[in-house]
Amino acid sequence: MSTVWIPPVLRASAGGAKQLDLAGGTVGEVINALISAHPSLESQIRTPEGGLNRFVNVYVNGQDIRYLGGESTAVAPADEVRLLPAMAGGSTGGSVALALSRWSR
Amino acid sequence: MVTLREPPGHANDHQPGHEHEHAHEALSPHGGRYDSILDAIGHTPLVEIPRMSPNPNVRIFAKLEMMNPTGSVKDRVARALIADLEASHRLQPDSIILEPTSGNTGIALAMIGRRKGYRVALVMPDNVTQERRQLAALFGAEVIDSPGHLGSNGAIALAKHLVAKDPRFVMPYQYGNPANPLAHETTTGPEILADCPEIDVFVAGLGTGGTLMGVARFLNRAKPGVRIVAAEPLPGENVQGLRSLDDGFVPEILDPDLLDAKYLVSNRDAIAALRDLVDREGIFAGPSCGAVLVAAAREARKMTAGTIVALLPDGGWKYLSAGTFNRDLDEMESDLEGGVNWW
Numbered sequence: 001m002s003t004v005w006i007p008p009v010l011r012a013s014a015g016g017a018k019q020l021d022l023a024g025g026t027v028g029e030v031i032n033a034l035i036s037a038h039p040s041l042e043s044q045i046r047t048p049e050g051g052l053n054r055f056v057n058v059y060v061n062g063q064d065i066r067y068l069g070g071e072s073t074a075v076a077p078a079d080e081v082r083l084l085p086a087m088a089g090g091s092t093g094g095s096v097a098l099a100l101s102r103w104s105r
Numbered sequence: 106m107v108t109l110r111e112p113p114g115h116a117n118d119h120q121p122g123h124e125h126e127h128a129h130e131a132l133s134p135h136g137g138r139y140d141s142i143l144d145a146i147g148h149t150p151l152v153e154i155p156r157m158s159p160n161p162n163v164r165i166f167a168k169l170e171m172m173n174p175t176g177s178v179k180d181r182v183a184r185a186l187i188a189d190l191e192a193s194h195r196l197q198p199d200s201i202i203l204e205p206t207s208g209n210t211g212i213a214l215a216m217i218g219r220r221k222g223y224r225v226a227l228v229m230p231d232n233v234t235q236e237r238r239q240l241a242a243l244f245g246a247e248v249i250d251s252p253g254h255l256g257s258n259g260a261i262a263l264a265k266h267l268v269a270k271d272p273r274f275v276m277p278y279q280y281g282n283p284a285n286p287l288a289h290e291t292t293t294g295p296e297i298l299a300d301c302p303e304i305d306v307f308v309a310g311l312g313t314g315g316t317l318m319g320v321a322r323f324l325n326r327a328k329p330g331v332r333i334v335a336a337e338p339l340p341g342e343n344v345q346g347l348r349s350l351d352d353g354f355v356p357e358i359l360d361p362d363l364l365d366a367k368y369l370v371s372n373r374d375a376i377a378a379l380r381d382l383v384d385r386e387g388i389f390a391g392p393s394c395g396a397v398l399v400a401a402a403r404e405a406r407k408m409t410a411g412t413i414v415a416l417l418p419d420g421g422w423k424y425l426s427a428g429t430f431n432r433d434l435d436e437m438e439s440d441l442e443g444g445v446n447w448w
Contacts, residue, residue, distance in 0.1 A: 008388060009349060010350070029309075044350050045350070053350050053351070054348050054355065055351055055352075055354075056353075059369050062368055062370070063366065063367045063368055064337075064366070064367035064368075064369070066367070067365055067367055070416045081226075082369065084339075084340065084369070085350050086354060086355045087256070087257070087258060087353075087354055088365060
């Protein structure tokens with residue numbers, strides 16, 4: 001089982017969990033296990049074509065899987081898988097759209 | 106009687122040598138005489154930091170961007186952004202240059218605006234350190250607060266809103282302006298290769314993506330095969346105020362295909378590395394430099410031998426009030442979770 005860290009933005013769809021232990025030998029399998037456990041995550045994490053949403057970054061032990069083997073990246077039981085939203089400045093977040101709606105009123 | 110500590114020696118220390126002294130003299134002079142402060146931007150030193158390499162067969166060199174006039178790499182970007190506004194005739198007599206920034210770009214724009222006679226307004230999250238506001242104000246910029254809990258995204262949104270409402274505002278927009286990466290393609294990249302022709306890996310922080318994109322484009326052309334590695338900070342739990350993933354933000358100038366690796370670095374690890382840097386090498390740098398060094402060390406551990414250039418974006422001065430160099434790391438970590446913005 002690998003530990004999967006769920007970002008705050010996805011927790012409501014994951015039963016409030018901050019982290020989950022999920023089985024799978026690759027990142028893709030672990031993400032599918034997450035979606036099987038919490039089906040409402042699918043439309044957020046995956047595109048209709050089955051790829052990963054461009055605004056989600058997935059890391060295995062702190063490395064972006066885009067530069068490893070993508071969803072085929074191997075995951076060992078002690079590995080940490082982390083999902084994070086893409087955010088400005090690589091720093092503190094907040095939604096551009098949400099903030100804009102505040103000032104546009 | 107005073108007992109002085111022995112200076113810390115290190116197994117990785119190299120003998121003194123000046124293999125590439127003034128190697129990029131052809132680009133522009135080092136430490137010479139300049140027509141104005143704007144001409145003194147760039148030409149920063151490349152300094153070996155052997156005590157930060159975890160692998161004795163891998164040399165790490167630090168590009169010291171804190172040696173720029175306002176103390177950060179953003180002097181290069183701000184100069185290019187303003188030159189772009191001038192070249193595209195977007196500046197009128199009543200124009201106000203407006204930019205969302207968590208600090209360094211704003212300070213650089215403010216300095217250049219002061220020197221050139223332009224009015225500058227900066228949208229900054231209200232939780233950035235006081236030093237940044239003070240510096241921006243010192244150079245005559247007006248600072249507009251955006252809510253700290255909305256972070257950089259909040260500053261971007263407010264700046265876009267102000268530009269839409271008032272035609273006097275002109276936004277260079279570093280996140281989407283090709284002048285940002287171009288500044289690095291034409292200055293930072295050539296300086297690095299001239300000083301370190303043996304470079305195998307380039308590591309920099311991922312903020313706007315400007316440094317990584319510009320240096321990558323230059324090196325892809327001039328020395329194909331150099332690995333381009335990004336260090337990205339792990340965002341705090343309390344500052345990811347998104348409604349959905351689709352509210353996320355990817356800078357328009359960022360082309361992920363130009364990177365070869367990206368490491369997520371926790372605030373804690375970044376600050377620990379920063380403290381090691383000042384203890385071991387005597388280099389006083391900002392927290393994002395710590396993140397870059399953590400990523401560089403991870404690369405170095407994977408290599409059998411080679412040379413890494415790590416770009417250190419700014420100095421430590423603007424972070425003293427946040428206790429970056431002396432507070433307990435556990436205590437700092439909880440504050441950082443709350444959104445202290447240091448990137």
